Amino acid sequence: MDELRLDGNAAAGTLGEVFTFEATTAQYACEGCGRADQIGAAMVYEVRGLGTIVRCPSCDNVLIRLAHDRGRYWMDLRGMKYLQAANFAG
Amino acid sequence: MAEGFFSRGFRGRRRHTRGDDHLPPGQYLEDGFPVLSAGPTPHTPLEDWDFTVVGEIDEPKRWTWEEFRALPAEEVTKDIHCVTKWSKLGTRWEGVSVDTLLDGVETAAEYVTAFCDGGYTTNLPLEDVTGGQAWVAFAYEGEPLEPAHGGPARLLVPHLYFWKSAKWVRGLRLTAYDVPGFWESLGYHNYGDPWREQRYWGD
DSSP states (O other): OGGGEEEGGGGHHHHHHHOSSOGGGOEEEETTTOOEEEGGGSEEEEETTTEEEEEOTTTOOEEEEEEEETTEEEEEOTTEEEEEOOOTTO | OOOOOOOTTOOOOOOOOTTOOOOOTTOEEOSSOOOOOSSOOOOOOTTTOEEEEEESSSSOEEEEHHHHHTSOOEEEEEEEEOTTSEEEEEEEEEEEEHHHHTTTOOOOOOEEEEEETTSOEEEEEGGGSSSSOOEEEEEETTEEOOGGGTTTOEEEOTTSOGGGSOTTEEEEEEESSOOOOTTGGGTBOSSOOGGGTOOBTTO
């Protein structure tokens, strides 16, 4: 259902819990199709109570899987060739 | 005042019986039917749909939609329990028993992975999808299963948390080793018994 799909900016809060950098402007390249873009432009499925799934808007490949329970975060970033973020502290 | 050792925490494995309104621990009764999805809803045309049994099997099995719908099906009424804490009691489904799909299959496999349109997977012990415990369901409450709820067909394994009842199922892979699926590899319990509240790894 498309109404369950948001853009990557909707995941800013959730991604902000685990990343110290601004995740929505971070650049990724999709492991599936090679598309390079900002996380904020990707498709986000906030699966209520289960986790956050970020998918490539070109090929639906899962870029990021994120879940948490009782103080543990589980992350799978294998869907991206890389994730690149600006280091403003730099 | 000596008392025998009493383990307060032990609940044992409850068999939920029809008519018993007792919910598994931590669950609440839901009137609606929430839709949870980790990706876009697939819309595989029925003429392209098939269901296969592959993996640790001498001859893989395959059914087209017509062949699948020609198999003996049954109506079942079951309680379902989502790990996000909602439960629905007495839900009506129609489907083909996994026992029917695995009829005549000889395998040394002890596990299955259900695989689906959209890439979702979930893993189960083979003994949990046989013996009248699992179906590939194509109708819900007397109507064809809607795509949002997994149509045209989903796995139905009501004795485990509902993430194991994989939507848009396209087949079962028989495996010698247990291969954690989509949520099982992201911190969710490998087995998922609602009565033992097995939501996460380590529960």
